[in-house]
Amino acid sequence: MADLAAHVGARLDGDPSATVASVVLDNRRTVPGDLFAAVPGARVHGAAFADDAVRRGATAVLTDATGAQIVRDAGCAVPVLVVEDVRAVLGASAAHVHGQAAAAMTTFGVTGTNGKTTTTFLLDHALRALGRRTGLVGTVETRFGETVVPSALTTPEAPELQGWLAAMVADDVDTLSMEVSSHSIAMHRVDGIVFDVVGFTNLSQDHLDFHGTLEEYFATKAELFGPERARRAVVVVDDEWGARMAREARVPVTTVATAGADADWSVRSAETEAGGTRLTLVHRDGRRIPTRVALPGGFNVANAALACVMLLESGVDADELVAALGPEGFDVRVPGRMEVLSASPRVVVDFAHNADALELALRSLRVTTPGRLVVVFGATGERDRGKRPHMGAVAARWADTVVVTDDDPHGEPP
Numbered sequence: 219m220a221d222l223a224a225h226v227g228a229r230l231d232g233d234p235s236a237t238v239a240s241v242v243l244d245n246r247r248t249v250p251g252d253l254f255a256a257v258p259g260a261r262v263h264g265a266a267f268a269d270d271a272v273r274r275g276a277t278a279v280l281t282d283a284t285g286a287q288i289v290r291d292a293g294c295a296v297p298v299l300v301v302e303d304v305r306a307v308l309g310a311s312a313a314h315v316h317g318q319a320a321a322a323m324t325t326f327g328v329t330g331t332n333g334k335t336t337t338t339f340l341l342d343h344a345l346r347a348l349g350r351r352t353g354l355v356g357t358v359e360t361r362f363g364e365t366v367v368p369s370a371l372t373t374p375e376a377p378e379l380q381g382w383l384a385a386m387v388a389d390d391v392d393t394l395s396m397e398v399s400s401h402s403i404a405m406h407r408v409d410g411i412v413f414d415v416v417g418f419t420n421l422s423q424d425h426l427d428f429h430g431t432l433e434e435y436f437a438t439k440a441e442l443f444g445p446e447r448a449r450r451a452v453v454v455v456d457d458e459w460g461a462r463m464a465r466e467a468r469v470p471v472t473t474v475a476t477a478g479a480d481a482d483w484s485v486r487s488a489e490t491e492a493g494g495t496r497l498t499l500v501h502r503d504g505r506r507i508p509t510r511v512a513l514p515g516g517f518n519v520a521n522a523a524l525a526c527v528m529l530l531e532s533g534v535d536a537d538e539l540v541a542a543l544g545p546e547g548f549d550v551r552v553p554g555r556m557e558v559l560s561a562s563p564r565v566v567v568d569f570a571h572n573a574d575a576l577e578l579a580l581r582s583l584r585v586t587t588p589g590r591l592v593v594v595f596g597a598t599g600e601r602d603r604g605k606r607p608h609m610g611a612v613a614a615r616w617a618d619t620v621v622v623t624d625d626d627p628h629g630e631p632p
């Protein structure tokens with residue numbers, strides 16, 4: 219505990235020789251040896267549950283001054299680490315307790331409004347083809363070796379994330395591909411990780427219920443592109459947000475373009491074929507990377523190009539990458555991302571949850587649909603309301619029939 223207190227700049231109230239083996243945020247998931255992190259909540263301070271966590275085996279508590287008083291009033295006889303902002307040190311605390319597991323792997327982090335899941339799956343597919351032992355963390359699942367766990371969040375809370383990373387290292391995983399959401403950056407979930415290569419897909423209106431404005435949304439994502447969180451970056455500059463990210467990043471940047479923008483790497487040809495697209499990436503110096511992505515839509519060409527260049531920036535040789543992928547290239551299925559469930563009639567499911575993603579999906583399907591195109595979509599209650607009319611307009615423009623679902627209304631009237 220003395221070591222941890224010094225690492226995160228905490229005041230230690232209690233036995234400095236006490237030890238912890240892991241960190242937990244949810245008292246109900248506490249196991250013996252845990253450090254229970256008691257975070258102030260919207261309605262109740264997490265310290266109110268410290269007594270239960272201690273009964274379940276927590277050997278120490280991390281909290282703020284208010285929480286520390288609650289812990290002592292409850293009679294919990296365990297050491298307490300006291301900090302000003304619990305979330306601000308939670309990632310660093312969990313990383314320290316778990317031995318800085320991320321540093322033992324080559325790490326890729328992908329952010330952006332759309333394309334994070336697909337790009338991480340493409341990275342993971344290529345890395346396995348290259349013979350790496352891989353780990354994956356994202357919206358769909360956390361996966362390594364024979365372990366596959368469905369995800370509740372795009373990026374897990376810091377204690378859970380660091381626990382998974384430690385488990386991966388113990389399982390000899392050498393390379394990690396991970397989605398990094400804007401929420402996870404703002405809420406310090408990825409603190410304690412310095413990614414070897416980070417990638418930026420794109421930015422469009424989403425999550426403004428959390429960030430307030432597009433400017434704040436961008437600024438949060440831009441935090442990933444500094445030396446505190448990354449060593450190198452690859453940025454898709456097909457839109458102005460990408461061009462701006464490339465200009466303002468505080469780490470070395472390599473740019474990628476699929477739509478004619480000036481960039482280090484450009485997609486010079488993209489030929490649609492049954493079940494995917496063949497593309498050729500060309501560098502300013504004339505180097506060429508031919509490959510294929512088995513997913514429809516120009517946006518998946520951008521995702522594949524981003525994955526390729528991120529791999530090159532990590533030190534993978536271009537010829538080795540092309541040989542490992544073979545003629546089928548990125549032949550990978552990504553659950554819920556332009557996933558074909560039936561061929562006749564064709565049924566496709568996609569996670570499009572904002573206007574740009576919905577339009578990209580519908581436009582790519584429109585040109586390959588000789589008959590009627592029906593779209594079923596919805597929007598979650600108590601989330602970004604501003605995007606809903608834009609999604610409706612996109613659906614009405616590109617589809618013949620539009621079905622709007624309730625999705626999850628939460629507290630809003632359905």
